[in-house]
Amino acid sequence: QVQLMESGGGSVETGGSLRLSCTASGSSISRSCMAWFRQAPGKELEGVGAINQYGSTTFEDSVRGRFSISRDSAKNTLYLEMTSLRPEDTGRYYCALARDLCLSLRVDYYNIWGQGTQVTISS
DSSP states (O other): OOEEEEEOOEEEETTOOEEEEEEEESSOOTTOOEEEEEEOTTSOOEEEEEEOTTSOEEEOTTTBTTEEEEEETTTTEEEEEEOSOOGGGOEEEEEEEESSOOSOOOGGGEEEEOOOEEEEEEO
């Protein structure tokens, strides 16, 4: 059973950048369909972006053009590169492994989740 662990969160000012990592253990994620989600205080979990086995990506409208997803197969790690950060990007960020369908941002399409890492953007 694969396990996921996020890291790289922190506090930055508006306009700053962060790179989140999601390191997998127990199985390779080099060709897995995965996604990043976030949950802001008092709000529901929402999809941020997803990647399929071929490296194609999709993003939620508010982050498109600012965020990117990549992976390093040698390190068995998925990344979320975030630039031009805004206060509304604040939240706990989770990586997740898709059950079967790829490039979806629906929470119920993912069945393995990490513990999350906190991102706080100050104005």
